[in-house]
Every structure is written in structure tokens, then in C-alpha cells.
Amino acid sequence: MAKRGPYEKGEAKRTEILHAALEIFAAEGYRGTSLRKVAARCNLSLPGLMHYFSSKEDLLTQVLRMRDETARVRQTERTGEPSYRDIIREGAQTPGLVELFVSMAAAASDPEHPAHAHFAERYPVLRERVAGYVRQRMDEGRLTTEIPPERLAVLLLALADGIQLQWLIDRSTDMEQPIDDVFRLLAVGRDGGGEAPEPERE
Amino acid sequence: MAKRGPYEKGEAKRTEILHAALEIFAAEGYRGTSLRKVAARCNLSLPGLMHYFSSKEDLLTQVLRMRDETARVRQTERTGEPSYRDIIREGAQTPGLVELFVSMAAAASDPEHPAHAHFAERYPVLRERVAGYVRQRMDEGRLTTEIPPERLAVLLLALADGIQLQWLIDRSTDMEQPIDDVFRLLAVGRDGGGEAPEPERE
DNA sequence: GTCTATATAGGGATAGAC
DNA sequence: GTCTATCCCTATATAGAC
Missing domain, CATH: 1.10.357 (Tetracycline Repressor; domain 2)
Structure with missing residues (x-):
């Protein structure tokens, strides 16, 4: 069977966390968001989440980065x-x-x-x-x-x-x-x- | 000597708190603001502050009310x-x-x-x-x-x-x-x- | 890669003395 | 009107087992 890359699962989970975090940051603001809640949304414990992101701040900046990235790609795809x-x-x-x-x-x-x-x-x-x-x-x-x-x-x-x-x-x-x-x-x-x-x- | 009204001092302190809270809410946001910090700015303990405002929410709404009030008055004074x-x-x-x-x-x-x-x-x-x-x-x-x-x-x-x-x-x-x-x-x-x-x- | 358990800090709010 | 002391909750972050 197909051998998966070493980070296959990790990357998928990482992306899942980023999307969940985006939603919750949006709903509750930065300070209002608890990492526990984000973790729970991904069926993860807090330390489980912190395996992927070293701090709340780290998570936020990566969410923002991902956000701008996808927006940019989508635009370019559509109209150039x-x-x-x-x-x-x-x-x-x-x-x-x-x-x-x-x-x-x-x-x-x-x-x-x-x-x-x-x-x-x-x-x-x-x-x-x-x-x-x-x-x-x-x-x-x-x-x-x-x-x-x-x-x-x-x-x-x-x-x-x-x-x-x-x-x-x-x-x-x-x-x-x-x-x-x-x-x-x-x-x-x-x-x-x-x-x-x-x-x-x- | 002039007898002060019964609430003279309390009203002054109340106003002082509202101004301090306005500044701190502005700097830190609602969730980011701690009542202890507002209290400290007014040389007050937390319970001292809560003598004037029953909750953090109460404080916020009264800050916003005061803000709109003074803005309105100032405008009307100047130009009508x-x-x-x-x-x-x-x-x-x-x-x-x-x-x-x-x-x-x-x-x-x-x-x-x-x-x-x-x-x-x-x-x-x-x-x-x-x-x-x-x-x-x-x-x-x-x-x-x-x-x-x-x-x-x-x-x-x-x-x-x-x-x-x-x-x-x-x-x-x-x-x-x-x-x-x-x-x-x-x-x-x-x-x-x-x-x-x-x-x-x- | 994910967990339980815990350290540490800070929050809002209240009881009761002065 | 203001305090000390305290309750209870929640937060981020870490240690160490599996």
C-alpha cells in the first residue's frame, strides 16, 4: 500500500486546527479565545494542540498568514x-x-x-x-x-x-x-x- | 465652612473612575482590561471600585454613555x-x-x-x-x-x-x-x- | 502524536471588618 | 467609602507517561 509521507497526518491536523482557530478567533476575538476551546473543536486536548503551535501568539500569526495566503491564491486563480x-x-x-x-x-x-x-x-x-x-x-x-x-x-x-x-x-x-x-x-x-x-x- | 452635598466626594471619584476606565478600555480592549488595573489607576482596591460599579459590564456601558454624552454636549456648545x-x-x-x-x-x-x-x-x-x-x-x-x-x-x-x-x-x-x-x-x-x-x- | 496531571498566574466577584 | 482576605473560575504553558 501507498506509503504516506512522514508528516502526512500531522499536516492535515495542523490545517484543521488553523481553520478551527480562524473561526473561533473571529467569533471571540484574540483574548476571548481559549486554546482549550480550539483544541476541543479539533478533538484534541490542550497539550495536543500545543504540539503543533508553540503558543497562542504563534497560532494567531499563522492563522493570519494562512488567511492572506488563501485569499491571494483565490484572487489570482479567478482573474489574474x-x-x-x-x-x-x-x-x-x-x-x-x-x-x-x-x-x-x-x-x-x-x-x-x-x-x-x-x-x-x-x-x-x-x-x-x-x-x-x-x-x-x-x-x-x-x-x-x-x-x-x-x-x-x-x-x-x-x-x-x-x-x-x-x-x-x-x-x-x-x-x-x-x-x-x-x-x-x-x-x-x-x-x-x-x-x-x-x-x-x- | 461650606457643607458639601452628601455625594460630593463619591461623585468626583465616580467620574475619575470613568475617565481612567475609558483610557484603559481603549488601550486594552474590554476583555483585556482588568478591573484591578482600573482600580489601581484610581488609587483604589478592587472592592473599592466595585462600590461604584456593580460589575465590569456595568462599568463599560457607563463609560460609553458618558463618552457619547460629553461628545454631544461639546458639539452643541460649539456650533449648535x-x-x-x-x-x-x-x-x-x-x-x-x-x-x-x-x-x-x-x-x-x-x-x-x-x-x-x-x-x-x-x-x-x-x-x-x-x-x-x-x-x-x-x-x-x-x-x-x-x-x-x-x-x-x-x-x-x-x-x-x-x-x-x-x-x-x-x-x-x-x-x-x-x-x-x-x-x-x-x-x-x-x-x-x-x-x-x-x-x-x- | 497525544494524553493526564500540574504549575503558575490572573480574572471577577463577595463577605465582613473598619 | 474603603479595606483585607478569600472564593472560584479560567487561562497559558509545561512535565512526563504512553
Whole structure:
């Protein structure tokens, strides 16, 4: 029979733990999450879990890393290019994730927080990614050049984060409407009062 | 000598505790804050503190209440009308406060969270307040009516929250620039490419 | 690779003295 | 109004058996 690699089972369990931890961190926050609960979700005792991750902090950072990794892969697979709207859509599909990232981002503003480095590195990357997308749209003549790409990227990211925060508290909030609205304002050839072309949905 | 009211000293201490708690909740989050630490900051023992507040949850809700109250009063004193930009400015002056509200808002999305009710009530009020401000500007002909006031309010609030979140992580973020930018986009009489009037700074 | 048992620390909350 | 002392719970992390 097929001989399995030496770490076959361990790797599978590791991944299982990461997914369970993601869910629970999202639901309870970093401090609110107990490793026991994560362990139990994986039919493991606490020391069993700590065989894979040396500390709670270690677990968190690896969860965040995995999260960004899968998001990146999924995006590239689909379009070859990251789409700004995907950031929003993804959130809507997995509520807990939005909460995880918003609350983590806030908590991580403390330089002592285990996730500080992660978010400090992540934002500039996101900004540059969105700026690139915006620049391309401008080159194609589909977006006003009134606001420089870098500044517009900050604005769009802020809008995305903020609308997700509002949605967290009031689930009836329409997350796509404000995005549509701002793209309408940004469309070229508008005159400030009349009909504007429906912006494309991506 | 002047006879003090029966609760003179108690009220002063109460207020002192609320201010200390605000700071510490902001720095450490709800779960991360220990009542002992709050007590120590006020030169009090834990039971000393619990003489004033029956539980940690009680303390949190009263902190949030006080916070909104003072913000409201300050606004009304200054202009008689709430200004959208004040929301941002206020945040910039007291960093911990931004973190408190963003992280609390995220954590409070859980209906079980002690602050859930507070935020659930707060957002609609803010939205209506901003919508009123927007409506007035539209009536004066200083703002495009392309987007209805209620929808624009959602967008502006999201932008404010989001930019504060970005600023939490990267303190070099300019919190006023995106606000200026969006108001420029919203100004009437623009043509989508040329010079736009500098939006007023209030 | 996973367990039981335990060390160590800290949390919220209460009883009862002063 | 404030204290000391204490209860009981839960947390992370480790030691050492299987």
C-alpha cells in the first residue's frame, strides 16, 4: 500500500486546527479565545494542540498568514488580477472573518500586540494593490484622474473597511451600494447633476 | 465652612473612575482590561471600585454613555449643529478613543456582547445626524443631489470609520485628505476633470 | 502524536471588618 | 467609602507517561 509521507497526518491536523482557530478567533476575538476551546473543536486536548503551535501568539500569526495566503491564491486563480470589489464580497460571505480583521486591526494598533507586524505590513500592500487597479482604470479612461491613484486607494480602502464595520453592527446595511455610489462619482464624463453611467460591477 | 452635598466626594471619584476606565478600555480592549488595573489607576482596591460599579459590564456601558454624552454636549456648545468633520477631528485628538470605538464596535457585533445594544442604537442616530447635515448642504445648493442624503450618510460614516481604522495602524495616514477628496467629488458644478473648488473645511 | 496531571498566574466577584 | 482576605473560575504553558 501507498506509503504516506512522514508528516502526512500531522499536516492535515495542523490545517484543521488553523481553520478551527480562524473561526473561533473571529467569533471571540484574540483574548476571548481559549486554546482549550480550539483544541476541543479539533478533538484534541490542550497539550495536543500545543504540539503543533508553540503558543497562542504563534497560532494567531499563522492563522493570519494562512488567511492572506488563501485569499491571494483565490484572487489570482479567478482573474489574474485582484479586484477591489472582491475585498468586500469576500467579507459578506464569511461574517466572522470581517469581525476578525476589523477587531484585530484595531487591537493590533498597539505595537505590543502579536498581530501588529502583520497588519502594519498588510496595509501598504493592499494600498499599493488598489492603487495599481485604480491606475489601470484611469489609463483606460474609465476613471477620473482628479484624485491621484495613491490617494484614491486610501479612500477606497477606508470605504471598504468602514462599510464592513457598519455592516457588522447592522446586518441590513447594503455593502455594495456605497461602493457603487463612489464609483459613480468617479466615472468620467459626468456633469455633477445629471444621469451618470452605471459603473461596472467589478 | 461650606457643607458639601452628601455625594460630593463619591461623585468626583465616580467620574475619575470613568475617565481612567475609558483610557484603559481603549488601550486594552474590554476583555483585556482588568478591573484591578482600573482600580489601581484610581488609587483604589478592587472592592473599592466595585462600590461604584456593580460589575465590569456595568462599568463599560457607563463609560460609553458618558463618552457619547460629553461628545454631544461639546458639539452643541460649539456650533449648535453637529459637523461631520468633528467626528474625525475628535478622533485625531484622542487616539485611544478611536481604538476603543472601532474595536468595541467590532466586538459588539456579537449580540451577547455587553456593548451590543449601545452600538446598535448609536449607528442609526449617527446616520440620521449626518443625513440631516447633508440634506441641509444640498438645500443650500452646495452639494450634488446625485446621491440621496441617507445613502450619502452611510458612505460618509463608513469613510470616517475606515480612515480612522487605517490611521490606527499607520499613524502617518492623513485623516482629512480622503474627506476633502470626497467632498470635492460631491461639489456641484464640477465637470469631472478640471479644477474643482476647494471644499470648505467644516 | 497525544494524553493526564500540574504549575503558575490572573480574572471577577463577595463577605465582613473598619 | 474603603479595606483585607478569600472564593472560584479560567487561562497559558509545561512535565512526563504512553
